[in-house]
Every structure is written in structure tokens, then in C-alpha cells.
Amino acid sequence: MIRGVNVKKLKLIPDERGRLMEILRCDEKIFKRFGQVYMTTAKPGVTKAWHYHKKQDDNFTCIRGKMRLALYDARKESPTRGEVNEFIISLEDPMLVTIPKNVYHGFKAVSDEEAVVINVPTKAYDHKHPDEYRVDAFENDIPYDWRK
Secondary structure, eight states, X not given: OOTTOEEEEOOOEXXXXXXXXXXXXXXXXXXXXXXXXXXXXXXXXXXXXXXXXXXXXXXXXXXXXXXXXXXEEOOTTOTTTTOEEEEEEESSSOEEEEEXXXXXXXXXXXXXXXXXXXXXXXXXXXXXXXXXXXXXSSSSSOSOOTTO
């Protein structure tokens, strides 16, 4: 596992009215701070990658469809430099993945329906000075193939 990445298995709690799933709580060890909560989606087969942040950690889960989340550690000082992690996340296998700053990440919708992703980053998005550093999903030095 890439240093600083945390994976929390989530639990769906069904009843006769529907389902409930706690995603992230302020009294958990993995919680650092609250920045904002947002939702993003990808249509079936669409890849949204690669980027990293210098100031924030992300906390990703998928609440509809299925996503393949990939992480790549390019941090020079990291003992896990060069390592790739991959997670398949859906309501059938719900989990929260904490992605530390300076770790490249992206996701692909791998279901027949749109993948709906919730992120709880540790900092609010700064529209004037975005903390987002991108490289092309397919043309890069990252040892990962989104086409699989």
C-alpha cells in the first residue's frame, strides 16, 4: 500500500425504507479536517485522470455505478515511490480511500451506468488558485494502463 493511503471498508445499513451508509466521521482516526464535500461523475468507460494536490488529501468513495480508482506514488522522499494501488469501488464493495497529497490519482467508470463519486477533501477548492496539478491520462510516465 502506498504510504499515507488509508482504506476504510464501508457498511450499508438497509431497512424497509432504503439504505444508509456512513462515509466519514470526525471521530475516526483517518479524519484530518473538513474542507468541503463534492460529487463528481464519469460516464461509462470514461477516465478522469491523472492529477495530484500539494495542499490537500482526498477521501473518495463511489455511491452509484462502479469506479476503478488508481493511485501512483511519485513522491521522491516516499519509501513507496513508484508504487501503484488500484481499488474497485461500488455499493457492492463500498470503501473510502484516503489519498494523501502529492499522490497522483484518477478514476474510470467501469460499470454500464454513470459512476457517482463523493469526495471529502481536507481543503476547500480555491477557484482563483486551484491546488490541482494534471498530466494526461494516457501520455505520461505513470506505469498504469487505463485501457485495461
